[in-house]
Amino acid sequence: MRIEKIPVTKIKPAKYNPRKDLKPGDPAYEKLKRSMTEFGYVEPIIWNEETGNIVGGHQRYKILL
Numbered sequence: 053m054r055i056e057k058i059p060v061t062k063i064k065p066a067k068y069n070p071r072k073d074l075k076p077g078d079p080a081y082e083k084l085k086r087s088m089t090e091f092g093y094v095e096p097i098i099w100n101e102e103t104g105n106i107v108g109g110h111q112r113y114k115i116l117l
Contacts, residue, residue, distance in 0.1 A: 055096060063097065065113065066105040074111055085115050 074081035093116070097109035106113055 058099075060117070062104055063099050063106060063113065064104050065110050066103075066107070069106070069110050071110060074114065081111070081115070084111055088112070088115060 072080075074084075076082075093112070095109070095112070097113050097116075098107040099105065099109075100107055
């Protein structure tokens with residue numbers, strides 16, 4: 053695995069993401085947000101360099117925006 057910082061403009065949510073689209077106010081969204089606030093950002097967003105699609109971390113991506 054290679055970890056690097058990239059501009060957020062290079063990352064886009066994958067249209068085929070099977071997970072529910074969480075929004076502020078949803079219990080799962082707020083729980084993840086609290087966890088990230090308390091423990092920090094500990095797991096990177098995984099993305100496909102060729103397509104720019106997020107492979108893992110759609111919900112974290114939304115919270116970080």
